Amino acid sequence: MPLLSVSDLKTHYKSRDGLLRAVDGVDLVVERGETVALVGESGCGKSTLGKTVLRLVDPTDGRIVFKGEDITMLDQRRLRTVRKSVQMIFQDPFASLNPRHAIGEILEAPLVVHKAGDRAERRRRVADIVAKVGLPADSVSRYPHEFSGGQRQRIGIARALLLNPELIVCDEPVSALDLSIQAQILNLLVAMKKEFGLSYLFISHDLSVVRYFADRVMVMYLGRIVESADNATLWSDPRHPYTRAMMAAVPDPSRRRHAAPLGGDLPSPSHIPPGCRFHTRCPLATNLCRTQEPEFRPVAPGHHVACHFADEPTE
Numbered sequence: 633m634p635l636l637s638v639s640d641l642k643t644h645y646k647s648r649d650g651l652l653r654a655v656d657g658v659d660l661v662v663e664r665g666e667t668v669a670l671v672g673e674s675g676c677g678k679s680t681l682g683k684t685v686l687r688l689v690d691p692t693d694g695r696i697v698f699k700g701e702d703i704t705m706l707d708q709r710r711l712r713t714v715r716k717s718v719q720m721i722f723q724d725p726f727a728s729l730n731p732r733h734a735i736g737e738i739l740e741a742p743l744v745v746h747k748a749g750d751r752a753e754r755r756r757r758v759a760d761i762v763a764k765v766g767l768p769a770d771s772v773s774r775y776p777h778e779f780s781g782g783q784r785q786r787i788g789i790a791r792a793l794l795l796n797p798e799l800i801v802c803d804e805p806v807s808a809l810d811l812s813i814q815a816q817i818l819n820l821l822v823a824m825k826k827e828f829g830l831s832y833l834f835i836s837h838d839l840s841v842v843r844y845f846a847d848r849v850m851v852m853y854l855g856r857i858v859e860s861a862d863n864a865t866l867w868s869d870p871r872h873p874y875t876r877a878m879m880a881a882v883p884d885p886s887r888r889r890h891a892a893p894l895g896g897d898l899p900s901p902s903h904i905p906p907g908c909r910f911h912t913r914c915p916l917a918t919n920l921c922r923t924q925e926p927e928f929r930p931v932a933p934g935h936h937v938a939c940h941f942a943d944e945p946t947e
């Protein structure tokens with residue numbers, strides 16, 4: 633049984649611009665111990681998908697099953713048990729750290745909510761996790777503004793780990809950090825995954841960030857997954873023109889395959905183009921693409937692509 637399984641998930645909003653189809657029919661599976669990367673441009677629906685999976689946002693349609701339990705319609709009270717097992721790490725942890733509370737209090741709060749041990753036990757758990765994420769012991773008595781961006785992300789990770797979750801949704805956890813700090817935080821996430829037996833749904837707009845540690849990569853465009861493969865296959869044999877364009881933006885002297893970087897703007901999720909939703913920016917688009925939506929279909933075992941021409945040679 634997969635840890636998380638999502639089918640035909642839709643999250644639509646009413647907006648002044650019309651119906652906004654942020655998530656528009658996504659299937660997704662995360663197995664135990666797996667890191668699944670969800671990659672796409674900003675505005676493609678990745679964060680909404682991450683939040684919907686955690687039921688921080690209500691889905692319009694579809695099904696979310698966590699550890700065999702259908703949580704799609706679960707009420708807030710019953711969701712509390714699930715929430716212990718599924719945590720989220722955000723791009724900017726500072727925004728979610730109360731500036732008037734010391735780190736020790738901030739980290740203790742979820743333990744209080746979930747009635748995890750007495751005061752001494754909670755303090756011990758907080759001290760343990762602070763050490764595990766590489767923060768100095770005296771951090772607990774300091775305030776959020778006293779920490780650097782990288783240290784704040786360590787605090788965000790500590791908070792996510794405190795309730796012994798099984799799945800963590802990481803939403804652009806390193807995008808706001810300097811390159812050298814990015815590597816440190818990614819290494820920490822990898823180490824924590826091993827130590828606690830975690831699974832990750834890792835959201836990023838940057839394919840190069842997930843290249844060295846994702847097991848599987850799902851490429852998202854305008855609310856839908858357009859390509860899904862294990863990490864190595866995606867890099868050696870990308871089939872969707874959108875995936876190839878994203879790769880072209882990643883500097884890599886050893887790669888022989890060249891594609892033009894992506895031109896044009898992402899259309900609005902309230903005005904999704906008919907046919908293949910990528911056709912307005914696709915260099916290979918034909919009349920068929922403008923009228924008929926391609927099926928998301930297997931091109932090899934474990935490798936799925938939504939493109940009419942996914943079987944054609946790429947070089």
Ligand code: SF4
Nearest residue numbers: 908911914921939940
């Ligand atoms: Fe491009 Fe057509 Fe494939 Fe869509 S179906 S990605 S428009 S070639």
Ligand code: MG
Nearest residue numbers: 674675678679
């Ligand atoms: Mg986002």
